[in-house]
Amino acid sequence: MTLPDNAKIMSPQQLRQRIRTGQHTGNTSGYSEGYVQCNMVILPKDWANDFLQFCQANPKPCPLIAMGQPGEFNLADLGIDIDVRSDIPSYRIFRDGEFSEEVTDISDHWQDDLVVFMLGCSFSFEEALQADGLEVRNVTEGCNVPMYRTNIDCKPAGRFSGTTVVSMRPFKAADAIRAVQICTRFPSVHGAPIHLGDPSQIGISDINTTDFGDAVTINEGELPVFWACGVTPQVALEQAKPPFCITHSPGCMLVTDLPNSRLAVM
Amino acid sequence: MTLPDNAKIMSPQQLRQRIRTGQHTGNTSGYSEGYVQCNMVILPKDWANDFLQFCQANPKPCPLIAMGQPGEFNLADLGIDIDVRSDIPSYRIFRDGEFSEEVTDISDHWQDDLVVFMLGCSFSFEEALQADGLEVRNVTEGCNVPMYRTNIDCKPAGRFSGTTVVSMRPFKAADAIRAVQICTRFPSVHGAPIHLGDPSQIGISDINTTDFGDAVTINEGELPVFWACGVTPQVALEQAKPPFCITHSPGCMLVTDLPNSRLAVM
Missing domain, CATH: 3.30.2040.10 (PSTPO5379-like domain)
Known part of the structure; x- marks a missing residue:
């Protein structure tokens, strides 16, 4: 994978703008160094509480960083002017637990009862490991x-x-x-x-x-x-088979304005 | 090893008093739960700087908790009324790097140029491991x-x-x-x-x-x-062969008034 020269130093806002306007497609790995990237899961409201409980019960595989209100697509805590419907390079849509289609914008699929979950991603700790010389x-x-x-x-x-x-x-x-x-x-x-x-x-x-x-x-x-x-x-989602679900495509994350260091507990 | 019923709850001051007066002999493991116990090394002043540097350079095997001034046998930072010459159950004396004798009091061997080093001991972290259920x-x-x-x-x-x-x-x-x-x-x-x-x-x-x-x-x-x-x-001391050196006997530590939690960095 060859990244453009300015990939690392591109601000998250800049990158999200490029994604939203179709100028950036594909993987976000290596972009906007130092900022938290998130895995995303979107579920209908009547599945959201179960999923929230699953994250709460399994924080190591499902570390919840943010959760929206039903219908909320701007997660202001994660960054300026975020629209999760367009700021991720690629999305996967699942119906009844089966993969249905991959799209670059989910505005047309948005419904007022959808709840957005943002989960931590290993990119953050890989960066911390490398910064330490590993x-x-x-x-x-x-x-x-x-x-x-x-x-x-x-x-x-x-x-x-x-x-x-x-x-x-x-x-x-x-x-x-x-x-x-x-x-x-x-x-x-x-x-x-x-x-x-x-x-x-x-x-x-x-x-x-x-x-x-x-x-x-x-x-x-x-x-x-x-x-x-x-x-x-994702495996739990495939097994539970909710009628409708949207995730990011692997490697294509939401890049937030949160510095990785903000996640450090000590 | 069977401990008296009150071993765990005996205060460090009480235990040191019993050691000083010959009522407690031998191992201190399991006594005064929750308090830091120390390994001790005593060296003549002209060897002390080298040993201090060795501890500084190798903090994991030689974690220095306290060091006295030449001639100082009361380490007030470690507890009330400590006298390191009598408050350890058993001492080992080395001459030119060779083990010479084991004694229960070193008052007679004390010299004004002796420097006391107190090093951390695994009892503290074993207690933390057990407290966590390991x-x-x-x-x-x-x-x-x-x-x-x-x-x-x-x-x-x-x-x-x-x-x-x-x-x-x-x-x-x-x-x-x-x-x-x-x-x-x-x-x-x-x-x-x-x-x-x-x-x-x-x-x-x-x-x-x-x-x-x-x-x-x-x-x-x-x-x-x-x-x-x-x-x-101790191995480094045996190799360096200082003319005179006193250590605690294995398992017979200085029991301090410092709670183990005081050593936690976070």
Whole structure:
């Protein structure tokens, strides 16, 4: 992936404006360095309470950063002049739990009973790891982070349930310890890892075969380190089959005006 | 080890008084729950600066909690009416780096040029781990923590150098991650672990053969987790061979009036 020269330094407002006017399409990874990017889920009002409870019960895979009122598409807490219907490069629409279509604007699909959820994304903690000098393998290898289904049950809430999906980044032991310390500061972007070492202990039979994303190199002497992953709520949504649901397309996030440091709890 | 009923709730002042008057002898582990216990090193003034630099350069194995002026045996910051010459149950005297004798009072050995160093001890973080519900294996098995020499060099300082000694406690991965989080709050009692997983990566050839302390059970699915250990400065002292040195005897610590929580950085 080659980014334009000004990708990192582009302000979130500028980037959202470019997305809204169709000048930017696709992935937001690497853009507007230092700012929180969010996973998005939109559900009808009568499904929203169940989903809110699911997030509340499973904060590591589903760290809720913001939630709108029914019909609200401007989440003012996240940035100036945000319109979630047009400020994300690509959206996926699901009907009865089945993927229906991918679109670049959802204004035509908007309904007054829709509730927007914004969830933390691993981009924030990957940036914190790199700022500390750690190598994030999927960044180095220019691919998607490897993700796996596990045998770790989410706490069911209302109509939502499922198992936890994890992302994996390999580190030497001392760096894994440092990664725990760094990520602990950021509970709203998945927080500390939930497992490290033997993948079979969490139900992953082959570390080289991912369920989502791409496999990365694990060097001799490195431990796989596993984080709860934002794909978890998507899997729960597919199982719950709400009649209507909109999410961002993978890698195409809402870029907010919140500095990543604002998410640090200490 | 069976403790008297009132061991945990005995105040540090009470315990020190009992030690000073010979009513308490031996180990202080399990006494005066919630209070910082310290490793002690006493060196002549002309060796003290080198040792101070060694502690400064190697804060994880040698976390300095307090240091006296030459000749000072009352460390008022650590508690009321402390006299380090009599308030520790057992002392070891070294001459030219060789163990010379074990005594229960060092008043007769006191010299006006002696400098007292108090270093943090793992009792504090073991208490924090247990308070969080984690099982500390050496406590469960009622033995000394297993300790190993490693290939991790300390930063040399003046006449002091050596390799790091580590203590080991086994945990399941999720508990190991929690242990990193808990111990990170306590940098002055060795802080976060420095390694976990494969012992051979830090030069330990057989986890069942300890260099100090006792081996403990490592259950299926547990990772050995390694902390920098307060035996490290003792090894450095043996190598540096100062003409005169006094330490506490293993397990026989100075029990201070500082609550363990006072050591938490966040």
